Amino acid sequence: MTGMTPFFEFLLFALAIIVFVYLYRVVKGPTVFDRVLGLNGIATKAIIMLVAVGTVYQRVEMFVDISTGYALLNMVSALAVAKYLEGRGRA
Amino acid sequence: MQLAAMALMTIGLFFLLVGAIGVVRFPDVFSRSHAVGLTDSVGALFTLSGLALYQGFNANMVRVLMVLALLYVLNPVMTHAMLRAALRSGLKPWTKGDRA
Numbered sequence: 209m210t211g212m213t214p215f216f217e218f219l220l221f222a223l224a225i226i227v228f229v230y231l232y233r234v235v236k237g238p239t240v241f242d243r244v245l246g247l248n249g250i251a252t253k254a255i256i257m258l259v260a261v262g263t264v265y266q267r268v269e270m271f272v273d274i275s276t277g278y279a280l281l282n283m284v285s286a287l288a289v290a291k292y293l294e295g296r297g298r299a
Numbered sequence: 300m301q302l303a304a305m306a307l308m309t310i311g312l313f314f315l316l317v318g319a320i321g322v323v324r325f326p327d328v329f330s331r332s333h334a335v336g337l338t339d340s341v342g343a344l345f346t347l348s349g350l351a352l353y354q355g356f357n358a359n360m361v362r363v364l365m366v367l368a369l370l371y372v373l374n375p376v377m378t379h380a381m382l383r384a385a386l387r388s389g390l391k392p393w394t395k396g397d398r399a
Contacts, residue, residue, distance in 0.1 A: 212353070215305055219346075222312055229319040233331070241328045241385040248377050249322065249335045253315070255370060256346050259363055263350055272362040276369060283373045290380040295387050 216264045220257055227253050244289050251282040304353040311345030314338050327393040328385055336378035343370050 227250050234246035255275045262271025321334025344367065351363035386392075 212301060212305070215308075219308055219312065223315070226315055226319045230322060233322050237328075239328055239385070239390065241381055241390070242331065244381055245328065245332060245335045245378070246322065248374075248381070249318070249339055252339045252343055252370065252374065255366065256343060256350075259347060259350050259366060263353060268354060268359045269362060272359075272366055275366055279366070279369055279373060283377055286377040287380055290377075290384040293388060294384040 213264060216260055219260055223253050223257050223260075240293060244286060248282065248286055251278065255279055300355070301353065304349045307345050307349030307352060311342045311347075311349060314342035314345060318342060328390060329382065329392045332378055332382050336375060340371060340374050343367065343374070 230246045230249045230253070234243050234250070237243045237246060255278055258271050258275040258278065259268065262268040262275075265271075315338065318334045318338030321338065322331055325331045325334055347363060347367040347370070351360045351367065354360045354363060
């Protein structure tokens with residue numbers, strides 16, 4: 209814990225608020241593509257939050273691995289959904 | 300050093316906030332993808348480079364920069380794939396004529 213901890217708390221709080229704004233679009237979005245785009249944005253914020261939490265706890269070398277895995281998992285799932293939905297329904 | 304890191308993170312947070320406003324306010328999926336794809340890349344660039352600068356010049360800085368590089372490559376790919384799927388499944392882009 210260093211002197212920057214209040215600033216990181218502010219950063220995490222603001223990112224949580226931004227995640228809830230994206231969650232509005234995920235719940236309400238008219239098409240399924242809106243929902244997947246919103247989830248994509250939430251995943252980006254989650255990666256930034258993971259690195260920030262690792263900085264606060266001074267264990268960045270562990271949290272960076274978790275965030276890398278999260279980014280890869282998000283990419284594979286988004287590409288699979290895009291491949292599945294291409295050329296078929298607009299649900 | 301800490302002051303520069305704090306300034307970079309604040310700039311990145313501003314871009315992320317603008318992207319969140321755009322996601323709610325824009326009319327269809329093609330214009331919303333600008334809010335998600337572009338501002339997310341820039342906001343993550345500034346925020347993660349601020350976090351990397353805060354680590355000091357050691358191995359942790361390289362680790363955070365590798366996450367940044369990964370995100371910077373993967374985010375446009377995901378946006379492009381999603382929008383190509385949306386266009387091929389018959390969604391019409393919003394034009395100035397049909398005001399919503």
